[in-house]
Amino acid sequence: MPEGHTLHRLARSHQRKFAGHPVTVSSPQGRFAAEASAVDGRVLVKAHAHGKHLFHVYAPDAIVHVHLGLIGTFTEQLLPESVPVGQVRMRMIGATHVTDLRGPNICELITEDRMDAIRARLGPDPLRRDAKPERAWARIHKSKLPIARLLMEQDVIAGVGNVYRAELLFRHRIPPMLPGNQLDRAVWTDMWTDLVALMRDGVRKGRIDTVAPEHTPKAMGRAPRVDRHGGEVYVYRRAGMPCFLCGTPVAMADLAGRNLYWCPVDQAG
Template structure:
């Protein structure tokens, strides 16, 4: 599932390419025909993201909400858009720019009260400048739920997915099975600050890179996906720090990855 940096990157792209322009919308697949008709011919005022949610503001109390889920994806291009094929949920065209949406979990129009209700369910987003980490801290510090599960709870912290979860816990040597209330305030502040740095870098580059310092491969060229992380999807591989084989276990429906030595209780 795309994590928060992907949605913020998309919001920036849509803001740059579409905002201020009259947008022509269609739903070749037919599943969003009525919604597309409501925004067709409107000017996109702004594109924004909160956590894993993307919002387009078309004014007159009309907001397009997209949640990509596991399989959703935007593609974009310039010039004449290609002939629609397959399950193309939404096509937006502005001047010589087009963008297509496929496979999203949610593609819907919301009124202001619905937008407010959705945002009220989300925790702070490390990529939003005015997000308050203390809101997440208050929820963490009262919970007996393990920290690895809490970090995936979008009502606690918005935008964190499986990769950032595994990597932030490893970078701070946190036992993923420790209850949230065992994480002290100073540690949480360091984790939040680290997430801000890592996720902002993800927005700029379009990928997640958490390996740094002496553990970063010393060679030219971009890192491979496996080289970019400490533990994520490295089951059985030696930990980059201590050499202990990385372990995995299903937690809240997703595979958790950790080093049993560096992250011991």
């Protein structure tokens, strides 16, 4: 599932290419046809994201809410548009670009009140200027659940997925099973600051890189990582491979239905 930086990157792209002008909206697949017709020809006022949720705000009173889920994708092309290929749930045609949405978990037309309700259920988003990290800390500080699980709860922190979870814990040498209420406040403050920087870097690059300069492939004389998720990481999807710091094989276990990766030595606590 795409992590928060991907949705913010999409929001910025849609804002740049479609906002401020009337947008032709359709549903070649047909499943979003009635909703698409309600906003077809309207001006896209703003595209923004909160966690893994994307919102297209149309004047004067309609919002398209998208959650990509596991397989949802946007593809883009310059005008003129081509014939839609595959199951295109929503097509947007602007002044210069066309974008097609396929396979989303959610694609719905909502009101501003409904958008506010969705956002109210989500935790602070490290990529939003209005984020309040103290809300996340309040949830973490009173919970006995493992910090590795809390970081993945979207009502605690919005936008963090398996990659950022694993890498953030490694970078701060946090045992993944540490209960949230045992996490030090100063450590949490450092983690939040680091998370903001990492995710902003992800928006700029379109990939997740978490290793320090001394641990890059060039610095270590190793081959670049080859993985469909891209990016240079310390532990994510490196189970059984040597830790870059201590050489210990990276461990993996299931936690709440998701694979958890960590170094048994550097994250021993």
